Amino acid sequence: MSLEQENVKSGEILDTKVLKKLYEFIQPYKVKFYLLIFLTLALAILAPTRPYFIQIAIDDYVALGDRAGLIQIIYLLVGLMILQAFVQFVHTYLSGWIGQVIIRDIRIKLYRHLLKMRLKFFDNTPIGRLVTRNVSDIETLADVFSEGLAAIIGDLLQLVTILAVMFYIDWQLTLVSLCTLPFLIISTYVFKEKIKVAFNDVRNAVSNLNSFLQEHITGMNIVQIFNRENREYEKFKEINIDHKKAHVRSVLYYSIYFPVAEIIQAFGIGLVVWYGATGVFDLEIQVGVLISFIMYLQLFFRPIRMIADRFNTLQLGVVSSSRIFKLLDSKENIANEGSFNPEKIKGNISLKDVWFAYNDEEYVLKNINFEVKHGETIALVGATGAGKSSIINLISRFYEINKGSIQIDGTDVKDFELGTLRRHIGVVLQDVFLFSDTIYYNITLGNPDISREQVMHAAKLVGAKKFIERLPGGLDYNVMERGATLSVGQRQLISFVRAMVYNPEIIILDEATSSVDTETEELIQKAIDKMMTGRTSIVIAHRLSTIQKATKIIVLHQGEIKEIGTHEALLELDGYYANLHKMQMKSMVI
Template sequence: MSLDKENVSSGEILDFDVLSKLYQFVKPYQKQFYFLVFLTVALAVLAPTRPLLIQIAIDDFVSIGDGEGLLRITVFLVALLLLHAIVQFGHTYLSGWIGQVIIRDIRTKLYRHLLRMRLKFFDNTPIGRLVTRSISDIETLADVFSQGLASIIGDLLQLVAILLVMFWVDWRLTLVSLSTLPLLIVSTYVFKEKVKESFNEVRNAVSNLNSFLQEHITGMNIIQIFNRERREFEKFKEINREHRKAHLKSVLYYSVYYPVAEIIQAIGIGLVVWYGATGVFDLDLKVGVLISFIMYLQLFFRPIRMIADRFNTLQMGVVSSARIFKLLENNEQIPDEGSVAPDRINGSISFEGVWFAYVGQDWVLRDINFDVRHGETVALVGATGAGKSSVINLISRFYEINQGRILLDGKDIREYSLGSLRKHIGVVMQDVFLFSDTIYYNITLGNPEITKEQVMEAADLVGARKFIERLPGGLEYNVKERGATLSVGQRQLISFVRAMVYDPEIIVLDEATSSVDTETEEMIQQAIEKMMKGRTSIVIAHRLSTIQRADKIIVLHQGEIKESGTHDSLLRKGGYYAQLHQMQLKSMVTG
């Protein structure tokens, strides 16, 4: 097993291309977004009013002993604080709400996009990375709206409002107050760059950790079979160590920055107190102004301390957005431009000069030509890697051919809509996948049009009814992840029921009996004969005894058709098929 590590880096905060794409998801909620902007401006306006009112209270009422005036302004101040609290609540809730509905829409669109991707895309992309895109990266976008963009705009507006009021009250004291600002700006910039670097490392570590865990948990049986637990554990510890180091690095930067910012703020307040006290002593400055400036400084420095963190949140959101949009713009999808969608089909299939390769021109199939008439059973045989499974993958358009064409009832399969094409083809794979859900769900895949009665009728046909009824809850029995609580044979029987319940005109069996015992195989063979009656059938089997009664046997070797015919005619011919048959007879005798 290999671990495909991912490395990503932060982009620019003002990546207008990414922000414009992100805004497309905001458009359906424009009213709420503009109201959020209004609340942001309101918070900025309200921020400097409290120190201003306290200044007025001290200088205009406390200093002359005007208790009635002090009561009036106190009531006004309390009302203003309540208004500020209400606006703050609305701003926080609305920014979080917008963030959640947008990530819901993006996640929905991303999953819908993934559902249409070619299987080749999933062959080449680690599942853990897709999980990171669908969960962690999208979750980061919620922070862009709740802690990033709206908060940064609000902080900047608040800074402007506070500065304007400070200069209006006393420009000399304002300049003294801002004397330490360059130190704070420099330290904030250094902090922002360092935290951005550590955030990049954290995101890389999370993505690599997800990929590693998904791959190795899925392949746990291989790890245990080959006694690789210790080695894989060491690899996991290494990746986990990188994850810890990245997080601790960001913790270190926060641990250094915030005390430094507090010291700079304390120095600024100290200078204001020293200069302001001198003015008070000289009767050149009122006490209320001095107290209000101490409050202004606290209000002023707080958003500056937070703004670096918010910029990093926004930056990581832009990076996550860029990666999500890159995935959304990936065009490795099967074109679904066909309009043919018949209710029923005849089921005749033709391959005309089909060439196919998974990668480049490493041909898996070379100039394949054959016909399958309605109701006919065709068997594909050949050694592993001969191209048998590729043939059936192409019929359902899981992959696209490179050259040639495949016809269904005389029409190119690309003329059919994907949904219609696959509806008429029932596929039973060798490796049966079951979801962690009930047997009923795994058979119907959530299709509400299929009743339990129809499921049990199909189960009767393939001989699965008895074992289903013996399970606790019957059809409602939960098979757990990948059908872990069922035997291989039972999982195979469920896959037969799943294929039959949709009543397809074409049946494709890929090594459908290779994983069951002899007794179960005999039962399934009887069911297969019933399934194939009146249907076009394509069968892949290593055991040649299971396909002797096929109407036609096609022998594949290294992607080419070596010979075709009935079982008896191919034996008389004494070619490649006869050799395969003789080899299997010898293995049965010696076995």
């Protein structure tokens, strides 16, 4: 089992297509978004007020001994600080709130989109990658709003405001203050490029970890059956080590950059103190101006230090957004353009000249033609890979045919509303999947229209009532993930109840009794007979003894129909079916 590596590349910060699509999700909350922009502007304006008023307090009141004026300016300064703190609180909360509601909306839309995808899409796409899209990538978008876009805009506005105030107060001292700025910009650029690569490596490692864990935890029984625990453990260690190294590299770049930025800032402040003190001694610069410039420098250098990190956050957000929108824009969903919505159907099924391929034109079904009348039971038999399961998947439109047509009661299945079509077809698969929930939920799948009485009636019909009643809690018994606490036979019985409780007109049984013991098979066989009464039935079975009563048997070989007839007629024909029957009888004797 190979682990598909997924490389993440940085996106362009101003990817207009991505930003435009993000804005579509902002539209329902545009009033709050515009309020966020306003608060960002307000913070940029409020940021330089504290040093400015401290300068006035020192030069205009302290230096002149004006106590009353000093108290007033202190009151004003405290009021402005309280206002700034309140605006900062609302800004931080609002940016986080907008981020969370938007990723909620995107996650819901993405999951709804996945629910409508063709099974072919899931055949070709690793589940770990889809989990990453729906969890990690979408979480990254929250950072775009809380630490990315709004924060960058705020930082840039704050820098412009501070520079304007500094030049207004003393342009010469401002130029001295900015002497070390080129060094900070260069170090910030180098850091930005290094941390961008490190972040990409981290996200690659996270994606690889998700894929590996999902695959190997799901397939743990195979790992243990073939005694591969040590080998898989070593592979996991390698992936985890790569994950650790990527994180350590990012930590290393942070640990180098921030001390360097602090040193550059210290040199800048030192130059201001030296030049400003000289001006103070020569009575050319006031003390308050010098103190305010030291505070301005601290305010000025802080957003520059943070902006590289925030640009990378924004870049990663754009990357995640583009991958999410690419998935949302994919055309792999099943077209549900039909409007035919009958309350009941008879169940006549017709396949005419049906061709089907999973990949391009590598056809697994070739020129399939047969009909099933209301109340008839047909059986599909053949070797593994003959195309039996493909046929039943096409009838329910889990896949789309390449050529030909499939009709129910004379209406093409594409003309049915998709939910209606599948509501009229009950499917029991060989590999029964149960959710980590109660038996009642696994049977009804959360349908509020199905009562417990209906469930128990269906359970009694298929012979599952007794075993359900013996379980702790009965219908409320939690089957755990994938039905781990139930036997194969019990899981199969629950799948029968699940099919029966919807009272479908068409029943499809895909190897439904192949995984149960003889006693349970006899029990299910009796239930099957009851289920098939008055219904159109399609049965797939390796055990030919279970389909001898079928109205007709269709023998498939390499995607083509080789024989059609009753059990007795096909035995007399002495062809494919007769050979399959002889081999099974021989194996039973042995």
